[in-house]
Each structure stands twice: as structure tokens, then as C-alpha cells.
Amino acid sequence: MSLKRRACIAGAFEHPTRLARDKSVAQLHAECARGALDDAGLSMADVDGYFCAGDAPGMGPLSMVDYMGIKPRHVDSTDTGGSSYLVHVAHAAQAIAAGKCDVALITLAGRPRSAGSSGTAPTGWGADTPDHAFELPFGANTVNMYALAAARHMHEFGTTAEQLAWIKVAASEHAKHNPNAMLRDPVTVRDVVESPLIADPLHRLDCCVVSDGGGAIVVVRPELARNLKRPVVTLLGAGEACKGLDGGRVDLSYSAARFSGRAAFEEAGVLPSDVRYASIYDSFTITVLVQLEDLGFCAKGEGGRFVSDGALISGVGRLAVNTDGGGLCNNHPANRGGMTKIIEAVRQLRGEAHPAVQVRDCALALVQGTGGRLGSRHGSATLILERG
Amino acid sequence: MSRPPALERSIASVDGRTALFASHCRGCGRVLFPVGSVCAQCGGADLDRQALSPTGSVFAWTAVHRAAPGWKVPYVVALVDFPEGPRIFAQVDAAPEAMRSGMPVRVAFGRPPAGQPDDAYYFTVEPS
Numbered sequence: 095m096s097l098k099r100r101a102c103i104a105g106a107f108e109h110p111t112r113l114a115r116d117k118s119v120a121q122l123h124a125e126c127a128r129g130a131l132d133d134a135g136l137s138m139a140d141v142d143g144y145f146c147a148g149d150a151p152g153m154g155p156l157s158m159v160d161y162m163g164i165k166p167r168h169v170d171s172t173d174t175g176g177s178s179y180l181v182h183v184a185h186a187a188q189a190i191a192a193g194k195c196d197v198a199l200i201t202l203a204g205r206p207r208s209a210g211s212s213g214t215a216p217t218g219w220g221a222d223t224p225d226h227a228f229e230l231p232f233g234a235n236t237v238n239m240y241a242l243a244a245a246r247h248m249h250e251f252g253t254t255a256e257q258l259a260w261i262k263v264a265a266s267e268h269a270k271h272n273p274n275a276m277l278r279d280p281v282t283v284r285d286v287v288e289s290p291l292i293a294d295p296l297h298r299l300d301c302c303v304v305s306d307g308g309g310a311i312v313v314v315r316p317e318l319a320r321n322l323k324r325p326v327v328t329l330l331g332a333g334e335a336c337k338g339l340d341g342g343r344v345d346l347s348y349s350a351a352r353f354s355g356r357a358a359f360e361e362a363g364v365l366p367s368d369v370r371y372a373s374i375y376d377s378f379t380i381t382v383l384v385q386l387e388d389l390g391f392c393a394k395g396e397g398g399r400f401v402s403d404g405a406l407i408s409g410v411g412r413l414a415v416n417t418d419g420g421g422l423c424n425n426h427p428a429n430r431g432g433m434t435k436i437i438e439a440v441r442q443l444r445g446e447a448h449p450a451v452q453v454r455d456c457a458l459a460l461v462q463g464t465g466g467r468l469g470s471r472h473g474s475a476t477l478i479l480e481r482g
Numbered sequence: 483m484s485r486p487p488a489l490e491r492s493i494a495s496v497d498g499r500t501a502l503f504a505s506h507c508r509g510c511g512r513v514l515f516p517v518g519s520v521c522a523q524c525g526g527a528d529l530d531r532q533a534l535s536p537t538g539s540v541f542a543w544t545a546v547h548r549a550a551p552g553w554k555v556p557y558v559v560a561l562v563d564f565p566e567g568p569r570i571f572a573q574v575d576a577a578p579e580a581m582r583s584g585m586p587v588r589v590a591f592g593r594p595p596a597g598q599p600d601d602a603y604y605f606t607v608e609p610s
Contacts, residue, residue, distance in 0.1 A: 215550035228489075228516055231599045233546065233559050233573045241544035242561060249542070249583045294545040294556075294578060341522040342515050342568040344561065346542055469542075469561075470571075 098361055101187035101198075102319035103327040103479070105134025105312030106440040108418075108433075110274045112425060114306040115208050119151045120161050122203030122308045127162055130310035135323040136197060138163055143195030143313075145182040148173030149204065149428060158201070168195040174334070174473030175465020176375060178202075179311065179432040181475045184332035186313040196315045203308030204428020211429065212304060213237055214292065229470060237301060237378070239467035241293035244380035246346040248295060250395065255295050257398035258379040259286035262299050262422050264406035265376065269419025271448040276303045277423040286379075300379040302421035302431065309433040311440075325444040330364065330458075331478040333357025338471040349381075350474035351388035351462055358476035359390070364458060366390045369478075371442040371459040372413055373435035376420040378468075382406075385462050386415075389476070408451040417442065417451035432463035436477065443481040457481045492516035493591065493603065496533040500591050502603060504568055505529040515568035537588045537608055538562040541569055545578035549596065557596035562587055562605055573604040586610050 107129030114122060123146070131137060144159050144166045151157060155169040168189045172181050179200055186198035213236040229239075247253045263283055269275035286299040319326045335353035338344075359365065366389060374382045383397035391413060392400040400412075408414035418424045418438040421431040439459040441447045447456075459479050466472030492503050492515065504515040509526035517531055543560035546553075558574040558581055573594040574587060587605035594604035 212548070214546075214548040229571050232571065232594065232602050232604070233549075233553070233557060233596055233598070234571060235546065235549060237548070238544050238546050238559055241546075242542045242559075245544050246542040246583075291545070291547045291556075293547065296544075339522070339569075341512050342570070344569055346561075 095191060096361055097184060097187045097191065097332050098330055099316060099328050100191040101313050101329050102316050103183070103311055103440055104314045104319045104322050104324060105130040105136065106437045107133050108309045108425065108437045109203070109307040109427065111307045112274070112276045112305040113207055114205055119203050119205055120158065122205070123150065123158055123201045124162050126203055126308045126310035127199055127201050130199065130312045133324060134312045136312060140197045141199045142166055143168040143186060143189055143198035145170045145186060145198060145200040147171060147178035147202065147430070149430070164199070166195070174475065176377065176430040176432045177463030177465035177473045177475040178430065179436060180461055180463040180477050181334050181473070183311065183313055183329065183436065183477055184334060184475065187329050187332065190313065190315050196318060198313040200311045200313065201308065202310070202428055202430060202433040204430065205306040206429050207304050207306045213429070236467065237296060238293040239469035240378045240380055241296045242469040243346040243384065244295050247380065247384065250347060251398065253383070253398035255287045256283050257402050258300060258383060259283040260402045260404065261376070261379040261382045261406060262286045264404060264411070265416055265420045265422035267407050268417045268451050269423035271450040272419050272424055275419040275424040276305055277419070296378055296380065302377050302426040303423065304429065305425050305427050307425060307427035309427065309437050311433070311436055326482055327440050327443045328480050328482065329477065330480050331358040331360070331362030332476065333361070334473065334475045336471070336473050344470060346469055347394065349384050349388050349464060349468060350472060351385040351464065351476065354474040354476040355389040355462070358478050362478040364478060368458050369413070369460045370456045371417070371439060371453045372415050373439045373459070373461045374415050375431050375435060375463045376416055376422045377426070377431060379422070381464060381468055382415070384468065385464065389460070389462060408453055414451070414453045417447050430465065432465065432475070435461050435463055439479055443479055489516060499536065501533040501536065502570070502589055503531050504534050504566060506532045513567040515570055532566070534564050534566050534568065537586055538564040538570070540581065540583055540585045540587060542583065543574065543581050553596045553598050560587070560605065572602065575604060575606045580607060
């Protein structure tokens, strides 16, 4: 069953907070839900499908639907890390196409900034986690599992720290127009490469922000979307994939976007050259570069040249990427960047991005998410969305 | 953090030295680290155990400059290719300046350079 034009995004909301010391995670979920439903012109009583990832508080979807007063006939708590929310959009479209729900609500929230999480501590997920024994106790933290991929990309393809820095520069040029962005000051290539090393070759400014907050999306049946007040955004194609260590011989040169991207483009019947705006998961600069290659925006190994010289700056370069400032400058709520990637693509397709970064005649957008660790195992999801 | 229980089957003595052990899949021939019960390539369960060579070569490495309290920074971590096939992650007892891709390293056991965990395997630089 193709998902092409089987569901629409009718509501989207990014929580304006970046530091929520006095709010619970459940409260943030509920505020995001309210914001997205208000945006769509719907109410909690209209929701009959609910989606959250495995990090939702309490017993996940059971606690959240109880907390928010939702009576769902379909729930899904698929967790593929930061890419979960793209997977949820695709799964919501499947459920709608199968008649299992009509109005699907997807929420994300978290408070890693208040909790003091930085991603530099080797954190495990318990003694039963398969990788706990073989990476984490021996010094692997989140940053270094991306740094290894960056180091290998440099070794294999001659990519430079300055090329990676251009990805951050583009994000900062967009974030200066976003009043809610955590980092609003434009930076230069030199600023990035002279910032402290976190895990070689990734510097502090190659890393995303740590922020509290969240977001929500409402996915509905196309017939319903046409009767709501907001400009319609329609799902054209979706793909999801996982990549792991491949039996202990991890290949660091590519991500699972190679597979999720191909599936999404095939379903949508479009090409990378048709895409007017792209939200690309930016946990680190290297994440963007590798995904752009794997999605086919440029050849493998050419990513460094592709992103250089302002190429990702809206109105300046060849492809506008992350015009809200992305995770690198704007927001990375709950250490999961997929939700905000979808929301900025919706803004672009509605023509509601900041005028300084709005892509002219933005009719087709791509959303790319990864979750987990680029250097070991991760999930990837790709959405292709059209205006109207 | 002490050595994880799941590693006990992957560290043992052979020919008077302590060695890393891997699983060899009789079905597809894949050599998998650590010793497991399912082949990650073909899903087969007919596995036997074999010792890995004491040396391998660096596939990719990074120096970690920000870590949790109690970890001595900078410390180097690497993915190391063993001749039998597995690509294994661990710390390296070397200065960042001494590191390069392809360099030979040797497996060692005990407390690694970052000082954590207290019992692990790690790599030392092997004269090339």
C-alpha cells in the first residue's frame, strides 16, 4: 500500500521554551499537543490516534493519553531515537489509510537542559542492553560515536573541518532571524574550528544545543484536512531504515538515510533535484553532511564541497537547509531533533517561515531524521511533503 | 563499572596469554565479536569460539576532550580491525598526536588510560 497522498499534516507546534525548570515533561507534552491542535483548529476530543516515543514519561502512551484526556482507538510508541517523529508521521498515515484513526496526534517533550545532560558522559541503558557490554563501558559517549564517522570521512574523502563548519555557519545565519533560537549570533568558519574540541574532529560549535521543550504534529485524513483552516501539507512519500554494526564490521562512510531516502523518493515519485527545502537532522555537522550524500543531493564523498561557501543558506546557496536554525542553533528538545525538523518543513510549505529565510514558491520539501549514533547503530526516516 | 558479565566468555587464556575470543558461525563463516549466541550476519545459532589475534590495525579514531567526571581527558578511542574480521571499539593508550589510521595496535587488559572502567580491554601502540 502506497502512502502517497493518504494523509496530511494539519497542525504543527514548536514549544517556544528552551529552558523549562518549573514544568514537568508531561506538562510540556500537553502544551505542545494543545498548540498543534489549536493550529489545526481541532480539539483533544477529535484525537483518535496517539503517537509518542519510548521516552514519554510514565508508561509512555498509556500515561500520556490518560494525562491529556485522549480516548484513542490507535496508539503507537515506536522509538527510533530522534527520528521517531518522522516514523510516527508515516505510521499515522498507515493507520489512517487502514481506517484505524482519522486524527493522529504526535507529541515530543523533554528537559535535558534542566537535567544537566550534555552527551559527553558514557551512558548506558541498563545491563540487558546488547551494546552496553561492548562500547559504553569502554569510553564511548554520544559525541565520540559521531566523531569517529567524521574522522573516517576526512580520512577517506579528504573532507575538512572548515567544510563541516559551513554547516554550522548556515544554521547560524538562519537562527539570527528566529527569536526563539537558543543561539542567535552568526558565527564564522573560523569561530567553529577555533572552538574547543569535544571529540576530535568535532568542536563545540559542531555540536547541537541541549534544550528543554518539545513539539507536536497533527496528521489527518486528506478529506478532513481540506475542511480545516490551515494550508494543506500532504505526505508524498516516506521511508524508514536501520543501520547497525553489520556483524561487527561497521562501515562509517554512510548512514541508513541511503535506504530510507531511496524508499521515500520512490514512493513520492520525485528526485532530489525537485526538493526546494530540506530539513536535515543536525545533531552534529557531520550528521548533515553524510545524510545529504546518502539522500542523493550529491555523490558519496562530495558532501564537503556540497555544503561549503554558504550552499545551505536560504536565498544564497543551492539548497536551503534547516531555516529555523536547526538543532545546531535553534532547538534540540529532549535530545531528539526529528520533531522540529518536520515543523520547519511545514512552515516552509505553508509559506510561514521567517520572511528572511522563506524559500520562494516552496512546493516540495524533504525531512530527514536519524536517531541513535552515526558511528554504531541508528534509525533513519525520510518524509517527502508537498504543498496543497 | 567493572567488566560486564556478558564479556566473560570473550576473554580467556590461550597459549599462556590473555586473548579476546570471538564466535565463528559454522553456517556462513562470519567471525563475530563478542562471543554470542546468534550470528549477526545470517541469524544462525551454530557457533564455535575462536581466539582473535593479539594485534589489529586502527580503522578510525578520535580523542575525547569532554567526558564525565572521573574520566581522564583527553583519551583516545578507536575502532580496530582484527585479521579475523571483527572491528572492535575500545580506548587506546596513546597521545592523540601519535594516532593515525592504519597503525598497528595490540590488545591489553586491565584499567584503560581514561581510568574508567576499572577492568576492560584496551589497545596499546605496537611498533610498526
